[in-house]
Amino acid sequence: MPQFPEGLTKYSETPLFTAESVPEKLLSAHATKPGVWGKLQVLEGSLHYVVPGPPLSRARIEAGDHGVIEPTVPHHLEISAPVAFKVEFYR
Numbered sequence: 001m002p003q004f005p006e007g008l009t010k011y012s013e014t015p016l017f018t019a020e021s022v023p024e025k026l027l028s029a030h031a032t033k034p035g036v037w038g039k040l041q042v043l044e045g046s047l048h049y050v051v052p053g054p055p056l057s058r059a060r061i062e063a064g065d066h067g068v069i070e071p072t073v074p075h076h077l078e079i080s081a082p083v084a085f086k087v088e089f090y091r
Contacts, residue, residue: 002068008037008090016043016086019079029074037090038069045083051075061085 017023029052032038040049042061049067051057052074061067069075069087 002070004037004039004068004090010088010090013088014086016084019045019081019083022077022079026077027079029076031072031074032069032089034071035091036071039088039090040067040069040077041086041088042066043084043086045081047083047085048078048080049075050078 017026040061042063042065044063046060046062049059049061049069058078059067
């Protein structure tokens, strides 16, 4: 998983999502805009952050951990259990 760069400023965040409320868009391939980084914060349960690649990268993120979403890199989430998470956006 990539490292979150220093010197970025948070400018937005999503609402808290659960397995029942996650938007369909997050479950299929999508990407942030150039210069926009995301911090995927899992508050309860776990999920998988998937970069289809090549090469394929699949990381399990558990409660208390976060994943780093790089600008313009296609990715999606896989959710198979109860979860609560949000995404913070930085530039």
